[in-house]
Amino acid sequence: MSGRGIPYSTVRRCFNAAAFTLTGVFAAVTVSTLFFILGFITWHGISAVNVDFFIHLPKPVGEPGGGMANAIVGTGKLLLLASAIGVPIGFFAGVYLSEFGHNKLGFWVRYAADLLNGVPSIVMGIFAYTLIVLPMKQFSTFAGGVALGIMMIPIAVRSTEEFLKLVPNSVREAAYALGVHEWKTIVFVVIPAAIRGLLTGILLDIARVAGETAPLLFTAFNNRVWSHGWMEPTSSLPVMIFTYAIAPYDDWHRQAWAGALVLMFLLLLVNGGTRLLLPRRRVVT
Amino acid sequence: MNAPTMLKRFVVEDKSEGSEETPQVVALMADKLNAWFGSNHAVKNITLQIYRHKATAIIGPSGCGKSTFIRCLNRMHEVVPSARVEGKVWLEGWNIYGEKVDPVDVRRRIGMVFQKPNPFPTMTIYDNVAAGLRLNGVRDRAVLDAAVEESLKLAALWNEVKDHLREPGTSLSGGQQQRLCIARALAVKPDVLLMDEPCSALDPIATGKIEELIYQLKEKYTVVIVTHNMQQAARASDYTGFLLMGELVEFGQTSKIFTNPTDSRTESYITGRFG
Amino acid sequence: MRRSSSLNWGDLLFRRVTLGFALAVVGIVLVLAGSLVWNSRLAMKEFGWAFLWGRTWDPVAVKFGALPFIYGTLVTSAVGLLIAVPLGIGTAIFLAELASPRISEFLSFLVELLAAIPSVIYGLIGVFVVVPWVRTVVSPSVSAVLGWFPLFEGTPYGVGLFTAGLILAAMIVPFITVVSREVLLTVPRSQREAALAVGATHWESVWTVLLPYARSGIIGSIFLALARALGETMAVTMVIGNVPEISASLFKPGYTMAAVLANEFTEATYDLYIHTLIEIGLVLFAVTFIVNGIARLMLSRMEHPA
Numbered sequence: 001m002s003g004r005g006i007p008y009s010t011v012r013r014c015f016n017a018a019a020f021t022l023t024g025v026f027a028a029v030t031v032s033t034l035f036f037i038l039g040f041i042t043w044h045g046i047s048a049v050n051v052d053f054f055i056h057l058p059k060p061v062g063e064p065g066g067g068m069a070n071a072i073v074g075t076g077k078l079l080l081l082a083s084a085i086g087v088p089i090g091f092f093a094g095v096y097l098s099e100f101g102h103n104k105l106g107f108w109v110r111y112a113a114d115l116l117n118g119v120p121s122i123v124m125g126i127f128a129y130t131l132i133v134l135p136m137k138q139f140s141t142f143a144g145g146v147a148l149g150i151m152m153i154p155i156a157v158r159s160t161e162e163f164l165k166l167v168p169n170s171v172r173e174a175a176y177a178l179g180v181h182e183w184k185t186i187v188f189v190v191i192p193a194a195i196r197g198l199l200t201g202i203l204l205d206i207a208r209v210a211g212e213t214a215p216l217l218f219t220a221f222n223n224r225v226w227s228h229g230w231m232e233p234t235s236s237l238p239v240m241i242f243t244y245a246i247a248p249y250d251d252w253h254r255q256a257w258a259g260a261l262v263l264m265f266l267l268l269l270v271n272g273g274t275r276l277l278l279p280r281r282r283v284v285t
Numbered sequence: 286m287n288a289p290t291m292l293k294r295f296v297v298e299d300k301s302e303g304s305e306e307t308p309q310v311v312a313l314m315a316d317k318l319n320a321w322f323g324s325n326h327a328v329k330n331i332t333l334q335i336y337r338h339k340a341t342a343i344i345g346p347s348g349c350g351k352s353t354f355i356r357c358l359n360r361m362h363e364v365v366p367s368a369r370v371e372g373k374v375w376l377e378g379w380n381i382y383g384e385k386v387d388p389v390d391v392r393r394r395i396g397m398v399f400q401k402p403n404p405f406p407t408m409t410i411y412d413n414v415a416a417g418l419r420l421n422g423v424r425d426r427a428v429l430d431a432a433v434e435e436s437l438k439l440a441a442l443w444n445e446v447k448d449h450l451r452e453p454g455t456s457l458s459g460g461q462q463q464r465l466c467i468a469r470a471l472a473v474k475p476d477v478l479l480m481d482e483p484c485s486a487l488d489p490i491a492t493g494k495i496e497e498l499i500y501q502l503k504e505k506y507t508v509v510i511v512t513h514n515m516q517q518a519a520r521a522s523d524y525t526g527f528l529l530m531g532e533l534v535e536f537g538q539t540s541k542i543f544t545n546p547t548d549s550r551t552e553s554y555i556t557g558r559f560g
Numbered sequence: 561m562r563r564s565s566s567l568n569w570g571d572l573l574f575r576r577v578t579l580g581f582a583l584a585v586v587g588i589v590l591v592l593a594g595s596l597v598w599n600s601r602l603a604m605k606e607f608g609w610a611f612l613w614g615r616t617w618d619p620v621a622v623k624f625g626a627l628p629f630i631y632g633t634l635v636t637s638a639v640g641l642l643i644a645v646p647l648g649i650g651t652a653i654f655l656a657e658l659a660s661p662r663i664s665e666f667l668s669f670l671v672e673l674l675a676a677i678p679s680v681i682y683g684l685i686g687v688f689v690v691v692p693w694v695r696t697v698v699s700p701s702v703s704a705v706l707g708w709f710p711l712f713e714g715t716p717y718g719v720g721l722f723t724a725g726l727i728l729a730a731m732i733v734p735f736i737t738v739v740s741r742e743v744l745l746t747v748p749r750s751q752r753e754a755a756l757a758v759g760a761t762h763w764e765s766v767w768t769v770l771l772p773y774a775r776s777g778i779i780g781s782i783f784l785a786l787a788r789a790l791g792e793t794m795a796v797t798m799v800i801g802n803v804p805e806i807s808a809s810l811f812k813p814g815y816t817m818a819a820v821l822a823n824e825f826t827e828a829t830y831d832l833y834i835h836t837l838i839e840i841g842l843v844l845f846a847v848t849f850i851v852n853g854i855a856r857l858m859l860s861r862m863e864h865p866a
Contacts, residue, residue, distance in 0.1 A: 026650030092581035120791025178417035179393030183574035211678025
């Protein structure tokens with residue numbers, strides 16, 4: 001069974017070691033990409049982040065200085081509106097799927113939610129544009145909020161259904177056996193039992209859309225000063241980062257890094273924090 | 286037994302030999318009860334009386350339909366998809382399966398304790414016991430306090446938890462959790478308490494405590510207990526019904542069933558020839 | 561499920577409300593698809609199917625062809641997959657087979673964080689780090705050796721199809737890694753042990769038994785990654801050069817469907833222009849729909865192995 005010269009088993013053993021070493025290298029490359037990105041952002045951004053960044057408006061084009069105060073507030077308003085739209089729809093649809101949706105309709109609702117999840121974010125922007133910007137003939141925070149809100153729906157649906165399903169049926173039975181109505185059982189017993197997962201799911205959902213730029217490009221558009229109310233175009237952190245990054249001014253580049261650092265920090269806080277509270281929750285897909 | 290004679294509470298004389306002539310009141314009665322899981326006919330035409338202030342045991346081998354039967358008594362069976370029930374169950378003169386009857390009302394009057402203790406996971410001991418009352422609209426703190434204390438005392442749990450009422454319900458041991466569930470069921474003052482193999486998930490000491498509990502509960506409540514443990518049935522109950530393959534084979538006073546059963550199948554089961 | 565006849569009004573109301581929201585989700589999808597079709601009708605009527613292989617994109621002369629964008633989208637996604645698939649599967653194998661469970665969980669978490677990084681930040685790194693690197697290091701060195709080959713010719717701009725593909729690879733690797741790792745972990749122990757029992761080395765058991773067993777799931781993850789890559793906008797538009805031309809070289813600038821939408825949507829001054837752009841959006845929608853559908857099919861096969 002031995003070949004000429006080198007014994008067969010040695011070849012196989014070497015190959016085994018080599019192959020797994022390669023996978024180790026690949027894993028190192030993949031994981032280090034994360035540190036690479038975080039490192040660069042921190043390095044470039046840390047020098048640019050200062051109090052000015054948070055409280056000042058952008059300076060006129062070409063002038064150095066200024067900050068992204070309006071962008072930060074704008075992102076806040078957009079996320080607030082997006083949550084107001086996406087969370088109720090996604091949550092109640094998720095309740096339906098978990099408690100009543102073991103039927104044909106449930107299949108189609110899940111399918112629709114999956115479909116919505118796979119729609120590229122720029123297409124969502126187009127949708128909000130045709131729905132709101134065109135009829136109203138203006139860019140607005142409202143349109144941006146709607147775009148982001150619709151993007152929040154599929155994740156809210158899946159997350160809600162998943163965590164409600166984790167509540168054991170024995171808990172529902174215990175409530176029914178006490179003579180509690182179905183809706184009260186769901187609202188006062190089942191949902192509270194799953195509340196931790198539900199809340200972190202929503203938090204992650206918000207974090208997911210917080211960094212989205214494409215859907216805002218032609219809905220909320222941009223604004224170099226404060227935006228008032230909901231019907232004016234508004235600046236937002238991701239859009240500002242984009243605008244500044246591709247512009248020719250060094251100072252703007254600096255601020256783009258600062259913006260990226262702030263955004264990254266918040267997102268990592270939410271993603272990392274919720275993972276500590278709830279292990280085994282998949283963020284991807 | 287037809288409907289008109291059931292319109293008010295009535296007194297039935299126990300026909301078994303050698304019993305005292307004390308009149309028994311029927312608290313609950315299954316009347317030609319049938320139940321299905323999809324196409325599986327799990328409960329076949331059972332007619333059976335549950336007497337007030339007595340403990341009735343339902344025994345039988347695995348899969349004989351005893352759990353399904355008891356769950357029909359408080360309309361829990363229909364919560365399962367593909368479940369179907371036909372027949373009647375009389376509670377004080379009204380058919381709980383009547384046209385206009387809301388199953389939720391039925392379940393307030395007929396309580397249930399399950400095989401595995403299932404306290405509400407996010408609630409404290411106090412909240413667990415008070416849950417039934419609260420969810421039915423009782424807000425008065427004083428009323429709730431009194432009900433919680435009384436129920437926990439009835440469930441023989443008060444002394445162990447009275448200083449820990451704010452602890453989570455799940456912090457108790459298995460046996461304590463089950464007594465908590467009993468207290469929770471008792472807090473809404475049901476007419477009948479159904480117990481579906483309440484001790485099968487517990488150790489012998491906890492089991493003993495619950496059996497003792499059943500003995501004490503009989504004074505105020507009516508208890509129906511499903512059990513696969515014959516010794517438990519013999520110890521804890523006054524009446525026993527033996528189910529086999531969905532049918533009621535024999536029903537009578539526990540002492541008679543276990544010492545001198547009429548049906549040969551009952552005798553085979555009791556003596557351990559099968560099951 | 562309890563019969564409606566046994567419900568009271570509270571329950572009925574609750575069921576109806578949740579049902580309503582559930583139907584709203586379906587409704588939104590239908591309206592979305594419908595609005596894309598409706599708002600691109602002028603372009604569809606004007607150009608027909610030839611739109612998909614028209615090579616000229618000249619809004620001023622009102623000549624519209626989508627091929628440059630479709631080409632750019634396909635090429636950048638292909639480059640991205642070429643890099644991300646081996647990287648992702650290799651990483652998944654390492655995490656599933658070699659790393660201890662705790663390390664595996666932790667590293668998997670880190671990889672998932674990669675997916676949480678917004679596209680614009682990948683773009684930022686792309687513009688200021690990757691593009692200069694490609695321009696000064698990669699492009700010249702590749703050109704020096706393989707510059708004669710059409711795939712690699714051209715002056716090094718830094719921006720281009722290759723750079724975009726590289727960034728896409730970084731963005732889609734998490735999808736492949738996380739899903740493939742999970743899928744590999746679900747392969748029953750008995751399968752692994754069967755291979756080892758006949759004297760296979762660890763790697764051989766992975767290659768001959770585990771990977772084939774997990775094949776559907778891994779392919780599913782690749783399609784998921786592809787769907788992501790096809791729709792990626794910000795990072796791509798920041799590094800691809802945004803020139804609607806079809807060139808054989810990877811180092812030449814290009815354009816993708818998503819990128820042209822991002823750049824030209826606000827510049828579209830007349831209806832046909834807008835409708836044409838929306839038609840591109842419709843094509844993007846349709847393509848990602850199909851790819852995601854295949855991904856879901858593959859992944860569901862994993863749960864019910866034939």
